[in-house]
Amino acid sequence: MICTAKYSSPLGKILLASDEIGLTGLWFYEQKYFAKNLDPLHEEKENETIKKTKSWLDEYFKGKEPTVKVPLHLIGTDFQLMVWKILQTIPFGKFMTYGDIAAIIAKEKGIKQMSAQAVGGAVGHNPISIIIPCHRVIGSNKSLTGYAGGLDKKLKLLTLEKTDIKSPYFQKY
Structure with a gap:
């Protein structure tokens, strides 16, 4: 199951997507290719990966190099x-x-x-x-x-x- 959540950054809203393996998407709203390949069968819910991603982003937007490890699930050629x-x-x-x-x-x-x-x-x-x-x-x-x-x-x-x-x-x- 794909879980999604919103994150409010200093640069605008971000959509996060994750499956049971790791983070599958992090897009600024209205960016080119926004949520491309996001499974229509997703649920707005915070799983462990999304929680880690939000912590990572919190550190990052404070101008620090994040120490939180976010599992990734990349799908591409x-x-x-x-x-x-x-x-x-x-x-x-x-x-x-x-x-x-x-x-x-x-x-x-x-x-x-x-x-x-x-x-x-x-x-x-x-x-x-x-x-x-x-x-x-x-x-x-x-x-x-x-x-x-x-x-x-x-x-x-x-x-x-x-x-x-x-x-x-x-x-x-």
Whole structure:
């Protein structure tokens, strides 16, 4: 059974979804791909995963790197899962570019190159934003591009993590 709950964040309302394995979705209301693939047979109810997710978000929105471990249940293509796994390695307050992720995948697959645009498509379909930090992926010229929740939220999330991409001291991961 899929359980859902709402969370009020400083950036707007968030919908959480979880099954018996882990968190399956975390979306800002009105974001692109909102609740995509959410089973229509879901129940508004807080299970243990949703409680942990709310605790994680409470810590995060206080500007702290969360210590709560949230179990995840990612559902996607092999390529999407590969991209989302890389996103989870980007530390709090750091960033990667789409090209960086493409290069990692190319190396893992033993191929010459991978399309940064294909990576962007997978990043954009990330169903668990913030916890899987797709907001930490930026353009090769340090531009803020491509965030399903909106570029205003992406900038606020990076700012919350004290990640100033305009600074010459901005540390790339």
